[in-house]
Amino acid sequence: MTITERASDAHETSLPRRSFLRSSILLALPVVATATPAAAALMSSPLPASVVAAFVPPTRARGSTEINVRNRGAYGDGVRDDTTAIQNAINALPAGGGTIYLPAGTYLVDPTRRINLRSKMHLRLASGAVLKAKANSAERAYVLMVHKVSDVEISGGEIEGDRDRHLGTTGQWGHGIMVRGASRVTIRDILIRQCWGDGISIAATSDQIASVDVAISNIACINNRRQGMSLGQARGVRVYDSEFSYTSGITPGCGIDIESDFTNPGASDTHIENCVFRHNQGNGIQVYKRSVNTRILRCTIENNQGYGVLTMGARNCLVRLNRINSNGLIGVGIRASSNGCNVSQNHFYNNARRFRSRDLTKLSPPRERTGNVLDRHTEVAASYDINIWTNFYYDK
Numbered sequence: 001m002t003i004t005e006r007a008s009d010a011h012e013t014s015l016p017r018r019s020f021l022r023s024s025i026l027l028a029l030p031v032v033a034t035a036t037p038a039a040a041a042l043m044s045s046p047l048p049a050s051v052v053a054a055f056v057p058p059t060r061a062r063g064s065t066e067i068n069v070r071n072r073g074a075y076g077d078g079v080r081d082d083t084t085a086i087q088n089a090i091n092a093l094p095a096g097g098g099t100i101y102l103p104a105g106t107y108l109v110d111p112t113r114r115i116n117l118r119s120k121m122h123l124r125l126a127s128g129a130v131l132k133a134k135a136n137s138a139e140r141a142y143v144l145m146v147h148k149v150s151d152v153e154i155s156g157g158e159i160e161g162d163r164d165r166h167l168g169t170t171g172q173w174g175h176g177i178m179v180r181g182a183s184r185v186t187i188r189d190i191l192i193r194q195c196w197g198d199g200i201s202i203a204a205t206s207d208q209i210a211s212v213d214v215a216i217s218n219i220a221c222i223n224n225r226r227q228g229m230s231l232g233q234a235r236g237v238r239v240y241d242s243e244f245s246y247t248s249g250i251t252p253g254c255g256i257d258i259e260s261d262f263t264n265p266g267a268s269d270t271h272i273e274n275c276v277f278r279h280n281q282g283n284g285i286q287v288y289k290r291s292v293n294t295r296i297l298r299c300t301i302e303n304n305q306g307y308g309v310l311t312m313g314a315r316n317c318l319v320r321l322n323r324i325n326s327n328g329l330i331g332v333g334i335r336a337s338s339n340g341c342n343v344s345q346n347h348f349y350n351n352a353r354r355f356r357s358r359d360l361t362k363l364s365p366p367r368e369r370t371g372n373v374l375d376r377h378t379e380v381a382a383s384y385d386i387n388i389w390t391n392f393y394y395d396k
Contacts (some may be wrong), residue, residue, distance in 0.1 A: 055240035055273070057188045057217035060151040062120040065098030069107070076105025078132060083110045090118055097121045102157065104128030111141035111162070111174065119149040125157025125190070133162040133195075139171025141196070142178040146185055148205060153186045161195030163225045163249065172226045172250050173197045179234075181209035188217040195224040199244070203232025208264055210235055217241055225249035228280070231258045231267040231291075243276040253281030255304070258314075259288035266290035266314075273297045283307040284327065287314040294318070302326050307333045308351065316340040323347050324385070328354040331385040343386060352384030 074085035097120025174196025192199035199221030221228035228244030244255035255277035277284035331351035
């Protein structure tokens with residue numbers, strides 16, 4: 001089944017993960033998508049580890065009303081600005097909420113004004129529907145804003161940022177989807193690419209209202225400038241069956257960056273499973289600054305220029321059953337002040353390609369137990385696959 005226009009708002013059956021990611025990579029990277037060895041490897045690589053039962057993203061509560069944006073003045077021609085028409089359609093939903101439907105077409109959105117979603121709504125894009133950011137020079141601009149609302153679902157189609165058309169040179173916050181202080185949010189079956197900042201950013205509001213219960217499923221964040229996705233003060237973010245690749249342009253340049261909002265607490269109870277992280281300028285996944293209870297399972301993390309996975313100041317991080325290959329720095333790096341990290345049953349190969357001439361064995365001598373655990377089942381090909389910059393305990 002494809003992501004096509006439906007007559008009703010019933011929860012659609014998602015595309016199989018591989019089918020969606022293949023089509024997304026082809027759309028996002030037309031040059032790589034030609035018959036090159038890199039493209040062939042990307043499309044034919046096996047699934048990471050043994051895949052468990054497919055994750056079914058939750059449908060959020062909303063009313064039955066459906067509004068087609070074409071009936072509210074949207075053109076979808078990629079030329080005329082559709083920001084006001086889409087916002088008017090959202091504002092026209094009744095108190096019980098409902099669905100805003102975008103048929104196939106290119107909808108030009110001014111991210112300096114952005115589209116503000118409301119509670120109890122589904123923004124449903126048909127296959128071939130694109131929300132395209134209007135070129136701007138703003139340091140902060142967002143295509144979609146999910147701010148202090150609840151029970152929101154975003155699905156289908158594509159969000160295209162303006163990184164190749166941006167009119168300024170400063171700032172790093174031109175995001176595709178901005179989630180702040182929202183709860184019960186589902187984002188699924190969508191390609192987000194070419195953003196001046198992050199594909200998705202999920203965190204707290206300025207008055208420290210955290211985002212809670214956000215489900216990410218079957219999406220691809222490709223070729224964004226700062227991060228594929230950033231997580232700040234958020235609780236219970238679940239990320240399944242998705243890809244975060246080819247991030248480049250400005251640091252940190254990670255597939256996913258999990259950290260705090262300034263002095264606020266970091267993300268907690270983050271679950272990442274069966275995802276792909278490739279060819280990012282920085283680390284595949286960064287777990288940073290007071291993040292707590294992060295689980296990274298059954299992912300493919302390869303060919304990133306930095307670490308496959310890097311933790312700094314993180315507590316209780318599980319890295320298990322992943323394939324971590326050919327990253328420029330270490331496969332998994334556990335930096336100082338991290339505590340309670342368990343790295344187990346992973347497969348490593350060909351990491352630390354940028355530093356093969358250095359003797360890295362001295363960076364991880366066994367010392368007394370402090371809570372960082374390397375399980376005996378972990379396959380360690382060499383010292384450049386796992387390194388720990390603090391005391392740790394190895395479970396023999």
